[in-house]
Amino acid sequence: MDIASLTIDGVREGLLARRFSASELATEALRFAEEENGRTNAYLHFSPERALERARRVDEQVARGEDPGPLAAVPVAVKDVIVTKGVRTTCGSKLLAHYVPPYDATAVARLERAGGVILGKTNCDEFAMGSSNENSAFGPVRNPVAPDRVPGGSSGGSAAAVAQGTAVVALGSDTGGSIRQPASFCGVVGVTPTYGRVSRYGLTAFASSLDHIGPFARTVKDAATVLGVIAGRDVCDSTSAAAPVPDYTASLDGNVKGLKLGLPREYLKELTSETGELIARGVEVLRQLGCEVREISLPATDYAIACYYIIATAEASSNLARYDGVRYTVRSGDGETLAEMYRNTRGEGFGAECKRRIMLGTYVLSAGYYDAYYLKAQKVRALIARDFADAFQEVDAIVAPVSPFPAFKLGEKIDDPVAMYLSDIYTITGSLAGIPCMSVPCGETAEGLPVGMQILTRHFDETTMFRLADALERTVGVGNARTRQRG
Amino acid sequence: MSSSATAAATPEALARYEPVIGLEVHVQLATATKIFCGCPTSFGAPPNTNVCPVCLGLPGALPVLSRKAVELAIRGALALHCRVRPHSRFARKNYFYPDLPKGYQISQYDEPLAEGGHVDIAVDGAARRIGVTRVHMEDDAGKSIHEGFADSDRYSYVDLNRCGTPLVEIVSEPDMRSSAEAYAYLTELKQALEFVAVSTCDMEKGHLRCDANVSVRLKGAEQFGTKAEVKNLNSFRFLKQALDYEIARQVALIESGGRVLQETRLYNPDTGETAAMRSKEHAHDYRYFPEPDLVPLRIGEKWLDEVKAAMPELPADKRARFIQEYGLREYDAHVLTATRSASEYYETAARVAGDSKTTANWVMGELMGLLKAEGKQIAESPVSAENLGDLVKRITAGELSGKLAKEIFARMFATGDAPAAIMEREGLKQISDAGELEGIIAEVLARNPSQVEQYRGGKTTVINFLVGQAMRATRGQADVAAVTALLKRKLRPEDTC
Ligand SMILES: [Zn+2]
Numbered sequence: 001m002d003i004a005s006l007t008i009d010g011v012r013e014g015l016l017a018r019r020f021s022a023s024e025l026a027t028e029a030l031r032f033a034e035e036e037n038g039r040t041n042a043y044l045h046f047s048p049e050r051a052l053e054r055a056r057r058v059d060e061q062v063a064r065g066e067d068p069g070p071l072a073a074v075p076v077a078v079k080d081v082i083v084t085k086g087v088r089t090t091c092g093s094k095l096l097a098h099y100v101p102p103y104d105a106t107a108v109a110r111l112e113r114a115g116g117v118i119l120g121k122t123n124c125d126e127f128a129m130g131s132s133n134e135n136s137a138f139g140p141v142r143n144p145v146a147p148d149r150v151p152g153g154s155s156g157g158s159a160a161a162v163a164q165g166t167a168v169v170a171l172g173s174d175t176g177g178s179i180r181q182p183a184s185f186c187g188v189v190g191v192t193p194t195y196g197r198v199s200r201y202g203l204t205a206f207a208s209s210l211d212h213i214g215p216f217a218r219t220v221k222d223a224a225t226v227l228g229v230i231a232g233r234d235v236c237d238s239t240s241a242a243a244p245v246p247d248y249t250a251s252l253d254g255n256v257k258g259l260k261l262g263l264p265r266e267y268l269k270e271l272t273s274e275t276g277e278l279i280a281r282g283v284e285v286l287r288q289l290g291c292e293v294r295e296i297s298l299p300a301t302d303y304a305i306a307c308y309y310i311i312a313t314a315e316a317s318s319n320l321a322r323y324d325g326v327r328y329t330v331r332s333g334d335g336e337t338l339a340e341m342y343r344n345t346r347g348e349g350f351g352a353e354c355k356r357r358i359m360l361g362t363y364v365l366s367a368g369y370y371d372a373y374y375l376k377a378q379k380v381r382a383l384i385a386r387d388f389a390d391a392f393q394e395v396d397a398i399v400a401p402v403s404p405f406p407a408f409k410l411g412e413k414i415d416d417p418v419a420m421y422l423s424d425i426y427t428i429t430g431s432l433a434g435i436p437c438m439s440v441p442c443g444e445t446a447e448g449l450p451v452g453m454q455i456l457t458r459h460f461d462e463t464t465m466f467r468l469a470d471a472l473e474r475t476v477g478v479g480n481a482r483t484r485q486r487g
Numbered sequence: 488m489s490s491s492a493t494a495a496a497t498p499e500a501l502a503r504y505e506p507v508i509g510l511e512v513h514v515q516l517a518t519a520t521k522i523f524c525g526c527p528t529s530f531g532a533p534p535n536t537n538v539c540p541v542c543l544g545l546p547g548a549l550p551v552l553s554r555k556a557v558e559l560a561i562r563g564a565l566a567l568h569c570r571v572r573p574h575s576r577f578a579r580k581n582y583f584y585p586d587l588p589k590g591y592q593i594s595q596y597d598e599p600l601a602e603g604g605h606v607d608i609a610v611d612g613a614a615r616r617i618g619v620t621r622v623h624m625e626d627d628a629g630k631s632i633h634e635g636f637a638d639s640d641r642y643s644y645v646d647l648n649r650c651g652t653p654l655v656e657i658v659s660e661p662d663m664r665s666s667a668e669a670y671a672y673l674t675e676l677k678q679a680l681e682f683v684a685v686s687t688c689d690m691e692k693g694h695l696r697c698d699a700n701v702s703v704r705l706k707g708a709e710q711f712g713t714k715a716e717v718k719n720l721n722s723f724r725f726l727k728q729a730l731d732y733e734i735a736r737q738v739a740l741i742e743s744g745g746r747v748l749q750e751t752r753l754y755n756p757d758t759g760e761t762a763a764m765r766s767k768e769h770a771h772d773y774r775y776f777p778e779p780d781l782v783p784l785r786i787g788e789k790w791l792d793e794v795k796a797a798m799p800e801l802p803a804d805k806r807a808r809f810i811q812e813y814g815l816r817e818y819d820a821h822v823l824t825a826t827r828s829a830s831e832y833y834e835t836a837a838r839v840a841g842d843s844k845t846t847a848n849w850v851m852g853e854l855m856g857l858l859k860a861e862g863k864q865i866a867e868s869p870v871s872a873e874n875l876g877d878l879v880k881r882i883t884a885g886e887l888s889g890k891l892a893k894e895i896f897a898r899m900f901a902t903g904d905a906p907a908a909i910m911e912r913e914g915l916k917q918i919s920d921a922g923e924l925e926g927i928i929a930e931v932l933a934r935n936p937s938q939v940e941q942y943r944g945g946k947t948t949v950i951n952f953l954v955g956q957a958m959r960a961t962r963g964q965a966d967v968a969a970v971t972a973l974l975k976r977k978l979r980p981e982d983t984c
Binding site for chain 2: 091099101102105200202203205207235236314315318320321322324326327328338365367
């Protein structure tokens with residue numbers, strides 16, 4: 001079987017036609033993933049026992065003639081910031097190098113209940129802080145499309161695993177673009193659903209008001225299927241939404257006629273590169289399919305990066321306080337005093353980017369600075385959300401680039417955090433507004449580097465987003481760069 | 488208390504100053520489970536067993552606010568006459584400590600649950616109203632244990648069972664002007680919260696903890712002085728002692744030309760003194776910001792009405808009702824509503840007895856007297872309210888004499904048995920059967936012919952002797968009135984019969 005090009009439907013067909021059992025698929029997928037992992041470092045560790053146990057239960061269900069679930073036997077990778085019971089969850093940090101959670105994230109539990117087989121945990125920037133996956137304590141991930149380039153971040157491992165074909169689908173997390181940007185860089189589909197659509201229970205918090213769990217897949221339909229499985233109200237997350245979850249795959253018929261698309265002036269003005277051309281071509285495809293395209297304005301965009309890095313770092317400074325060496329975190333020396341133990345643990349445990357953000361966040365929340373920074377940032381956030389609300393009075397969806405440039409070289413930006421932060425400009429606004437947004441492959445540069453188009457829709461209107469992405473995919477082609485390269 | 492504690496300020500100097508006191512009281516809500524998870528709040532479980540990913544602050548765990556905790560907090564706020572805000576919000580209070588596993592406490596900051604209440608107090612007959620600034624909800628931290636382990640010189644131990652226990656913090660206005668007023672405020676506040684079953688307010692278990700802000704100023708001055716925060720006032724006695732010490736310390740300091748520092752001081756119950764905490768221990772910038780893991784708390788009219796409807800009677804209302812409904816005197820009503828358990832005991836007993844005034848006398852007299860002698864609370868009474876009511880009912884029905892009833896009550900107190908059981912066992916039954924009484928009286932008359940003679944000769948006071956004889960013969964089990972009436976009849980001249 002060609003594991004690298006399997007889809008959810010393909011797995012289901014093979015399983016039900018008894019061409020392979022779930023156990024056979026899991027064994028083969030684990031073998032393939034372990035073998036291929038040396039090329040990318042996408043996985044931090046595998047969970048063969050759990051995978052095989054889950055697969056065995058699928059086989060039993062099939063044998064009994066029961067419906068084994070929409071993700072039956074589907075090999076899944078899970079970003080290592082999402083907790084898995086009994087399976088190490090490091091968050092890409094030295095501090096949690098040995099941490100084994102006693103419970104499952106809701107999204108993980110739902111994936112498995114739907115039949116999904118979790119192969120292992122994927123690499124990421126430490127505590128999901130980064131745009132290149134170079135901030136992992138366990139080494140960077142290489143982009144499967146171009147091994148000297150980054151896969152994007154922070155969910156670089158999940159994007160790379162799906163692009164490489166070592167997982168059919170994967171879970172990532174997105175706070176300011178951490179799903180969409182690596183999806184764009186690796187040429188796969190990556191979805192950041194509406195804030196509250198997927199429970200955050202079990203997602204190690206970076207910036208709670210911005211954190212999302214979302215799927216990676218090689219096809220829009222697979223991403224839509226996974227979202228349908230993990231979405232929905234969870235009593236363990238007060239911020240999860242009660243809105244009903246539609247069947248996202250039901251309307252993926254390629255018909256997008258009459259949908260109104262907005263192109264934000266502010267996003268396109270500086271986009272002169274190949275990325276701009278590819279986005280323009282993607283927009284042209286949608287226009288030819290019957291979409292109405294008009295220019296719109298999101299005037300608060302200029303303030304988005306400052307706003308994001310105040311709110312996200314403020315929340316992060318608080319969320320990361322628990323890694324203090326007292327209980328499950330790796331303690332670096334006892335020290336003579338409690339303060340010294342804290343200093344040793346956090347000083348040696350956190351990488352540079354986490355420390356930078358903890359310091360920024362601590363500063364903006366400090367007495368005397370709160371109003372000038374945090375409170376003002378919240379007001380800007382409201383303006384950004386209003387920009388989108390205004391735009392959605394006129395259009396059904398907004399199309400935009402995901403990143404100003406395709407995957408860059410390893411080490412290229414690591415010493416320039418501001419340049420790294422600025423590259424998040426197109427993804428940050430959607431995160432701040434809490435609206436659904438996704439990256440769908442839109443073509444490749446002359447060098448063969450994938451470029452994703454970002455589609456953003458109204459709160460809880462993932463359906464329209466998937467319809468547009470699916471329509472584009474039908475023309476541009478499935479974005480599995482690796483399999484396409486192989487011809 | 489050591490004499491050095493107050494000797495520093497002369498009574499004359501103290502008399503020139505006026506203390507200004509505000510209290511911050513932390514009260515544990517009487518919920519069965521924690522505020523943000525389903526773990527039990529029970530006291531005394533083995534360390535680190537009443538815990539889950541949420542209250543342990545494990546990565547990825549999220550708080551879910553307990554509806555029950557909110558309802559109790561609303562109740563408490565209403566009992567203190569506060570205005571419950573339709574919209575309030577949780578905030579994170581950030582600081583590092585080993586018994587705080589999240590690295591922050593979930594509290595409320597700029598949008599508390601309720602504001603603007605009061606507590607009425609009376610000290611030496613003077614009524615005063617003390618303002619309640621705010622009531623807000625928060626989760627408790629765990630417990631650090633610094634002593635008692637072989638390696639306690641090197642390490643502290645942490646028990647996280649208490650982590651996530653629901654608390655309300657009640658902040659008063661700086662309205663109190665003496666330690667006695669602070670004492671009265673805390674007493675009234677505790678009583679109100681106990682009454683509406685918001686908290687057991689058990690100070691020994693730490694269910695009620697108190698810190699004070701204290702300053703002094705020359706009498707007549709408008710400006711407040713610099714305040715010190717005094718912590719660890721965890722009993723009524725400590726509260727008064729600590730405040731008296733701190734007031735005297737500040738007065739002495741100012742009188743000797745010094746300046747009160749704005750600082751946190753810890754009360755040491757062993758010395759009766761307060762001492763400044765090292766500045767590091769409290770130099771916190773808590774970096775409050777809205778808790779992003781919880782949605783704002785909206786309390787609509789409907790919910791508020793539901794809570795109000797389910798709310799037990801407040802002490803003041805109960806006092807008024809006792810006077811009105813049971814015809815009690817003001818003082819009696821006050822005594823019988825001093826605690827929720829006393830009022831419940833009384834009402835149950837009165838209902839069974841069917842005589843509210845006699846019941847009141849028995850509860851306040853015999854029962855409270857014996858309880859006090861044994862140092863017990865009414866909740867620990869060996870005599871149940873039903874049994875006391877039964878006893879009173881037998882008295883008012885004329886079945887028991889007062890004297891006999893007291894004898895039976897003493898046995899009830901000693902054994903916890905019902906009156907009927909004791910009467911049965913001890914043969915302490917009132918002799919009301921006329922035939923039986925007549926036989927006894929005939930015997931008394933036969934044994935005391937000279938007294939009979941005297942009576943019939945006009946010395947009627949001698950009847951008291953005969954009544955006494957009859958009572959002795961019945962071991963006090965006869966009804967005195969019945970015996971007297973029967974004697975009188977028997978002693979009449981034969982011809983008038
Ligand atoms: Zn718990």
